[in-house]
Amino acid sequence: xxxxxxxxxxxxxxxxxxxxxxxYRGNSxxxxxxxxxxxxxxxxxxxxxxxxxxxRMDKCSAYDTSKGALPRDVIERPxxxxxxxxxxxxxxxxxxxxxxxxxxxxxxxxxxxxxxxFGGSGTTAEVCLRTxxxxxxxxxxxxxxxxxxxxxxxxxKSFSNETPFETEW
Numbered sequence: 074x075x076x077x078x079x080x081x082x083x084x085x086x087x088x089x090x091x092x093x094x095x096x097y098r099g100n101s102x103x104x105x106x107x108x109x110x111x112x113x114x115x116x117x118x119x120x121x122x123x124x125x126x127x128x129r130m131d132k133c134s135a136y137d138t139s140k141g142a143l144p145r146d147v148i149e150r151p152x153x154x155x156x157x158x159x160x161x162x163x164x165x166x167x168x169x170x171x172x173x174x175x176x177x178x179x180x181x182x183x184x185x186x187x188x189x190x191f192g193g194s195g196t197t198a199e200v201c202l203r204t205x206x207x208x209x210x211x212x213x214x215x216x217x218x219x220x221x222x223x224x225x226x227x228x229x230k231s232f233s234n235e236t237p238f239e240t241e242w
Contacts, residue, residue: 090147091166093176102185107178109141116142148172162220164194173200181206195221199228 097103117138150169160170173196181187183205189197192212198221201208212218 102180102182104179105143106140108144108175110144111141112138148175162194162224164217164220167194168196170196170200173197174204177201177204177206192221193217195224198225202229
């Protein structure tokens with residue numbers, strides 16, 4: 074029997090992009106200032122001037138660069154590096170706090186309710202606690218549900234005798 078080579082191939086780029094699907098209605102909330110990113114160096118050098126396709130700088134129009142740019146449809150964040158990350162909870166598909174924080178801040182206001190139908194590691198629930206949002210999170214796997222409970226208890230020891238989640242199955 075021939076032995077298979079199980080090492081990672083170096084013939085192509087690694088697939089390290091994960092899609093996040095979202096939906097919205099016409100009257101949905103979008104807090105654009107909560108998720109602005111700093112302009113890159115080449116844009117800063119233009120000092121807010123847009124160069125027209127003709128390339129003539131005398132025909133430029135100016136725009137405000139002080140607030141930063143709206144993010145594009147690709148959000149780049151470093152991956153959670155296994156056991157080296159303090160965020161890591163052991164869930165196989167955990168998202169970084171920074172990505173979920175941006176999504177929650179952009180799409181809800183303080184005090185509003187955020188629904189997470191796939192609780193996973195509890196990142197969305199923790200972000201909601203950090204940003205003063207209410208949340209409902211659901212998780213089918215009992216092991217993951219227990220991890221979420223521990224994560225939220227560790228995050229917020231200030232809850233008196235009440236817990237921020239229901240434990241009924």
